[in-house]
Amino acid sequence: xxxxxxxxxxxxxxxxxxxxxxxxxxTPQRGGTLNFLAEPxxxxxxxxxxTSGAVMKVNAKVIEGLLTYDFxxxxxxxxxxxxxxxPDGKQYTFHLRKGVKWHDGQDFTSADVAFSxxxxxxxxxxxxxxxxxxxxxxxxxxxxxxxxxSKPAPYxxxxxxxxxxxMVPKHLYEGTDIMTNPHNTAPIGTGPFIxxxxxxxxxxxxxxxxxxxxxxxxxxxxxxxxxxxxAATRTIALETGALDLGSDSPVPLSEIDRIKKNSKLGIETxxxxxxxxxxxxxxxxxxxxxxxxxxxxxxxxxxxxxxLKNVVWYGYAVKSPTPITPELAAFHDNxxxxxxxxxxxxxxxxxxxxxxxxxxxxxxxxVHDYMPYGDSFKRVAEYIKSSLAKVGIEVTIxxxxxxxxxxxxxxxxxxxxxNGSISNLFDPAVGVQRLYWSKTYKxxxxxxxxxxxxxxxxxxxxxxxxxxxxxAKRVEMYQxxxxxIATDIPDLNLLQINRQTIYNKRVHxxxxxxxGVNGSLADVWLEQ
Amino acid sequence: xxxxxxxxRVVRRxxxxxxxxALGIVILVFFLLQLVPGDAVxxxxxxxxxxxxxxMAHLRAQFGLDQPIVLQLYHYLGNLAHFNLGFSPRYNxxxxxxxxxxxxxxLLLMLLSQGVAIVIGISLGVVMAAWAGKWPDxxxxxxxxxxxxxxxxxxxxxxxxxxSVHLDWLPSGGNATIGAELAGWANLKDMLRHAVLPVLAxxxxxxxxxxxxxxxxxxxxxxxxxxxxxxxxxxSPLVVTLRHILRCALLPITTVxxxxxxxxLGGAAVIETVFSWPGLGRLALEAVMARDFxxxxxxxxxxxxxxxxxxxxxxLLQSWLDPRIKVR
Numbered sequence: 117x118x119x120x121x122x123x124x125x126x127x128x129x130x131x132x133x134x135x136x137x138x139x140x141x142x143t144p145q146r147g148g149t150l151n152f153l154a155e156p157x158x159x160x161x162x163x164x165x166x167t168s169g170a171v172m173k174v175n176a177k178v179i180e181g182l183l184t185y186d187f188x189x190x191x192x193x194x195x196x197x198x199x200x201x202x203p204d205g206k207q208y209t210f211h212l213r214k215g216v217k218w219h220d221g222q223d224f225t226s227a228d229v230a231f232s233x234x235x236x237x238x239x240x241x242x243x244x245x246x247x248x249x250x251x252x253x254x255x256x257x258x259x260x261x262x263x264x265x266s267k268p269a270p271y272x273x274x275x276x277x278x279x280x281x282x283m284v285p286k287h288l289y290e291g292t293d294i295m296t297n298p299h300n301t302a303p304i305g306t307g308p309f310i311x312x313x314x315x316x317x318x319x320x321x322x323x324x325x326x327x328x329x330x331x332x333x334x335x336x337x338x339x340x341x342x343x344x345x346x347a348a349t350r351t352i353a354l355e356t357g358a359l360d361l362g363s364d365s366p367v368p369l370s371e372i373d374r375i376k377k378n379s380k381l382g383i384e385t386x387x388x389x390x391x392x393x394x395x396x397x398x399x400x401x402x403x404x405x406x407x408x409x410x411x412x413x414x415x416x417x418x419x420x421x422x423x424l425k426n427v428v429w430y431g432y433a434v435k436s437p438t439p440i441t442p443e444l445a446a447f448h449d450n451x452x453x454x455x456x457x458x459x460x461x462x463x464x465x466x467x468x469x470x471x472x473x474x475x476x477x478x479x480x481x482x483v484h485d486y487m488p489y490g491d492s493f494k495r496v497a498e499y500i501k502s503s504l505a506k507v508g509i510e511v512t513i514x515x516x517x518x519x520x521x522x523x524x525x526x527x528x529x530x531x532x533x534x535n536g537s538i539s540n541l542f543d544p545a546v547g548v549q550r551l552y553w554s555k556t557y558k559x560x561x562x563x564x565x566x567x568x569x570x571x572x573x574x575x576x577x578x579x580x581x582x583x584x585x586x587x588a589k590r591v592e593m594y595q596x597x598x599x600x601i602a603t604d605i606p607d608l609n610l611l612q613i614n615r616q617t618i619y620n621k622r623v624h625x626x627x628x629x630x631x632g633v634n635g636s637l638a639d640v641w642l643e644q
Numbered sequence: 645x646x647x648x649x650x651x652x653r654v655v656r657r658x659x660x661x662x663x664x665x666a667l668g669i670v671i672l673v674f675f676l677l678q679l680v681p682g683d684a685v686x687x688x689x690x691x692x693x694x695x696x697x698x699x700m701a702h703l704r705a706q707f708g709l710d711q712p713i714v715l716q717l718y719h720y721l722g723n724l725a726h727f728n729l730g731f732s733p734r735y736n737x738x739x740x741x742x743x744x745x746x747x748x749x750x751l752l753l754m755l756l757s758q759g760v761a762i763v764i765g766i767s768l769g770v771v772m773a774a775w776a777g778k779w780p781d782x783x784x785x786x787x788x789x790x791x792x793x794x795x796x797x798x799x800x801x802x803x804x805x806x807x808s809v810h811l812d813w814l815p816s817g818g819n820a821t822i823g824a825e826l827a828g829w830a831n832l833k834d835m836l837r838h839a840v841l842p843v844l845a846x847x848x849x850x851x852x853x854x855x856x857x858x859x860x861x862x863x864x865x866x867x868x869x870x871x872x873x874x875x876x877x878x879x880s881p882l883v884v885t886l887r888h889i890l891r892c893a894l895l896p897i898t899t900v901x902x903x904x905x906x907x908x909l910g911g912a913a914v915i916e917t918v919f920s921w922p923g924l925g926r927l928a929l930e931a932v933m934a935r936d937f938x939x940x941x942x943x944x945x946x947x948x949x950x951x952x953x954x955x956x957x958x959x960l961l962q963s964w965l966d967p968r969i970k971v972r
Contacts, residue, residue: 149823157930159688160736167692242694295706301736316735316742317922317930319822340822344920345930348801349817353920355809356816519682519935522690528681539693550694561697562690 148642149338150623152633153350153362154320157343160300161314163279164235167242172279172391172634173363174341177322178219179305181278182210182229185630187389189274189542192629195224195283195306196276205268205585210276212259216329218285219304219311226255231286233263239294246275246546249583268585271543277390278307279634280542308334308638319343328638335641347371347490354381360620360642363387363633367618368491369430375618382621385432385614387632391547392443393615394436395424395493395537397500397608398525401568403532405480410469412605416455417462418503421610428495433611438598439548441540441612446591449598455605462507471508479508485525487536488518496535496610526562537613538563544594545582552601553578569606650963654956662952669948670724670941674717677937683709684733684935707733720941729945730938734931739942742927747946749819750923752835753916754908756843761850762901768851769858770890776863784855792852797914800845804918807841814840817920842919846911850904854897861893894965902958906951 158170162179182196191199196210216224230253237247249269254262265272275281283306288299303311306329309322322339342359344350351367353359355378359366367375375381397415399406406412425433434442437453466472471479482504486497494515501511516524525531541547550556550563554570574597581593601609617633619626622643626633685703689695704710708719723730729739768788772781791799808816815821819838826834865871866889874884913925924943931939963969 156691157735159691159734166688167694168688169691169693241689241692241696241699244696244699245694295702296736315745315922316737317746317927318818318920321823338823342818342822342920344817345926346917346920349804349918349920352804352809352816356812358816358818517933518690519680519687519933522686523682527686558697561695561700562686563693563695 144335144625144639144641145644146332146335146337146641148336148644149340150336150637150640150642151340151342151358151360152637153353153359153366154341154343155345155350155362155364155366157316157345161311161320162282162284162300162303162305163240164232164282164284165239165295165300167240169364169391174320175282175303176278176307176631176634176636177309177339178303178307178311179278179282179284180307180636181281181283182212182276183273184277184635185274185390185542187386187630189389189630191273191276194278195229199273201273205270206265208263208265208272210261210263212261213329214259216306217327218306219325220285220288222285222287223258224283224285224306225258226261227258228283228286229253229261230255231290232283233261233281235284235289235294236281242541242546243275243281246272246280268583269545270583270585270587270590271545274542275546277542277631278636279390279631308636309339317343330638333638334636335639336637339637351375354618354620357620360623361617361626361633362619363615363617365432365490365613365615367616369428369432370491372430372432372616380621382619384617384619384627384632387617387627387630387634388615389443389630390542390632390634391539392441393537393539393613394439394441395433395496395535395610395613396439397533397535397610398566399533399605399607400529400531400566401606402529403482405471405482406533408469409604410465411471412608413455414462414465414469414507415504415509416453416605416608417458417465418507419500419608419610420457420503421453422457424496424499425611428492428499429611429613432614432616434614435610436612437602437609439540439551439601439607439609440544440594440598443612444540444544446587447544447594449595449602454602459506466507466509473508477508478510481510481512482532483512483514485514485516485521485531485534487534488516488521489536493536500535522562525566526564527560529559529568534566535610545578549578549582552597552606567606569604571600571604574600574604651960654959658952658956662949665952666945666948670721670945671717673941673944674720674937675713677940678713680932680935682935684937685709687934687936688733703733707731720938724945729942732931732936732939734934734936735939739938742939743924743942743946746922746924746927749921750909750912750916750925752819752839753842753846753912753921753923754905756839757846757850758901758905758908760843761847762854762897764847765851765854766858766890766894766897768855769862769893770885772855772859773862773866773889774885776859781859788852788855790852791848792856794848796845796848796911797918799848800841800915800918803841803844814838819921819923842915842921845918846908846915849911850908853900853904857897857900858890858893861896862889865889865892891965895962898958898961898965902955905954906947909947909950 154173156170158174160166161174163171163175180195183191184194186192195213197213198211200209233253236243249265249267250263251266252264285304289297308325308328310325312321312323314320320341324334324337344353347368351371401407421435436442438449440447442448466479473479484497486493497513501513504511525534539547552569552574554575556564557568558564577593577597581590584590624641625639628639629635685700689700732739735742768784772784775781804816807814815838821834871888874888913929916923916926928943
């Protein structure tokens with residue numbers, strides 16, 4: 117629903133840059149330094165060995181993938197010029213771009229592709245799952261790579277981006293300890309920018325690759341990735357022009373009006389479709405109150421999602437009362453939430469559940485933890501506390517730092533319920549299955565099945581959908597899965613967050629595919 | 645006793661005291677940190693969002709986090725004996741490199757702040773003492789009270805908005821213009837431009853302290869007999885104030901300044917975060933958040949040595965200010 121309102125605005129915004137009077141702007145200008153934000157500081161500079169969000173911001177500037185994707189998740193050539201999937205879904209053939217060279221001057225060939233796919237499968241925690249079915253990569257000639265799978269992986273064609281399957285140079289990695297290879301922090305790739313230096317705590321510096329295969333790109337001379345830990349300082353840096361481009365909601369939402377009023381700055385919410393963010397309340401189903409379905413239903417009826425959307429997220433959110441976000445449009449179940457905001461019904465459900473109000477008006481007490489990332493989840497927690505007070509559940513909010521939160525919820529399981537966000541990633545099999553599959557209930561591992569939910573029918577649907585090659589059948593399985601989750605509510609799904617990219621209006625063309633600014637930025641140019 | 649001999653004695657004594665102290669700090673902190681929930685791999689896995697039990701186990705093995713605590717301590721101390729501060733899981737770099745690369749920018753910030761605080765603080769204090777009870781004293785007392793009670797980071801943020809956003813005179817963060825490749829005079833100028841606001845923010849509190857301390861100490865000394873004698877033998881009031889009163893008043897001030905060196909390190913963590921200044925304080929703060937205890941221990945160890953060094957310098961300075969103070 118929200119999309120239909122948003123779209124005309126975006127079309128209007130983009131047409132501003134292409135009206136005839138400003139035709140000069142349409143021609144990219146060369147030169148200049150682009151100041152880009154990375155926060156928090158990434159642990160390494162290539163996604164070969166890390167899936168941290170901070171790494172995704174910098175990896176693709178140097179390292180490329182076989183494919184990238186348009187806004188509808190349809191593949192676009194990058195290092196592969198054409199590709200084919202066999203009808204049984206067990207063979208993927210890629211024809212590679214010729215004449216591509218690594219930044220150290222060596223040729224990029226199919227041997228690098230085979231090495232990269234098998235390495236990422238072994239060492240990257242997400243790719244271990246994504247590429248689990250890949251048994252072999254054949255290289256009949258230097259410009260052809262063929263992936264052989266033991267069973268189909270219908271989401272796989274969406275996973276050949278620079279960030280999910282980075283192409284790294286075999287000659288620099290082979291025979292070394294992959295996890296500690298020095299090129300993880302000083303990457304060498306085929307991309308538009310060459311890594312120059314990383315001064316930890318300050319910046320990462322990249323310069324133009326003069327031999328980039330997609331000439332005349334890139335347009336900017338230098339890419340400075342700045343590390344600015346304080347949110348107020350980030351806002352100031354955008355205002356002063358010290359920062360040109362910041363993604364993942366770089367300023368507190370309370371400052372967003374200040375940004376809107378600034379004629380030099382713009383706000384963009386597209387470019388997050390490869391990793392859409394869903395917010396939810398996660399229940400600990402081992403809790404004596406919360407294991408009761410009626411209690412969870414009552415909580416669902418007490419939360420007014422509109423209030424969260426407008427007050428906490430300042431409207432930068434879309435209702436998503438289901439695990440698969442509207443951004444994954446093919447799979448998203450768009451039926452409205454069965455749990456309308458209804459305090460009377462919530463009270464009735466709690467009475468039915470056998471938790472009547474005591475003399476002081478309280479039925480029972482719960483402790484709520486929120487994900488300590490920015491200040492929005494804390495505000496969600498405050499809203500939950502006040503909402504549940506109205507139905508007689510006394511909530512205490514507990515604050516802690518990220519490491520303590522992770523350990524409490526996923527290792528010690530010392531929590532009642534929490535609120536936070538999770539990425540759907542590029543396919544439900546990769547981003548959603550982990551939250552509801554009984555086999556991902558593994559204490560000690562963050563962001564798995566934290567509710568301790570287990571439903572054999574859900575397990576069956578998830579496992580089948582992960583190997584089903586017929587797209588229509590897959591969609592039907594995920595729709596069925598979402599209907600069961602809506603009934604069982606092991607967690608309460610709330611909103612898809614529309615994260616903001618804030619940019620200086622001298623920056624053009626940073627949004628060319630679904631990865632947004634997490635892509636290569638080869639097309640970006642600066643108005644001089 | 646000549647000067648070289650005196651300095652040699654100070655160094656010997658300091659080493660004798662400092663080494664066991666530093667070792668004690670390391671061991672104590674090492675065990676205290678075990679009480680903090682979560683380890684570096686928990687944070688790495690949380691940030692990555694897609695960890696598996698196998699990758700986490702692999703990382704723990706790689707960083708030695710799967711070993712018993714006592715064994716971890718034994719290895720850490722063994723590394724220390726070889727001047728190796730260990731490896732940082734969060735930054736994927738040797739801790740020694742990280743700490744050494746941050747040291748110059750933190751030292752610059754701290755020495756400049758301490759210098760500014762002492763010079764301005766003492767000047768204000770002298771003025772306040774000379775006009776005690778009159779309007780300059782009252783006005784400056786009010787200013788000192790304001791500086792004393794306003795948090796440095798807030799002064800920093802407000803200064804950023806004024807001088808960086810509205811006036812566009814000074815840069816909004818960092819310690820140098822990135823990628824500019826300046827040299828010589830231009831480089832120094834660039835560095836100082838970046839340092840102005842953080843130094844202002846960090847020194848504001850200490851300016852107030854030194855001003856009030858100087859005022860109090862000078863007023864007390866001004867009542868003593870030798871000051872009256874100095875006046876009686878016909879010295880000008882300025883000479884009496886500076887050579888006789890201020891010199892004696894410097895003793896308590898240098899003592900406090902030496903002790904403040906450690907406080908400055910703590911305050912630097914906040915100021916460095918506000919100004920994106922790549923210093924040690926921020927490194928320590930981020931190390932705590934990331935449970936990167938090797939880095940934290942490295943910073944603590946280095947800070948401990950810095951504080952000890954500062955105290956040695958204060959000792960020497962005091963014995964020069966007042967030769968009656970013997971360095972034992």
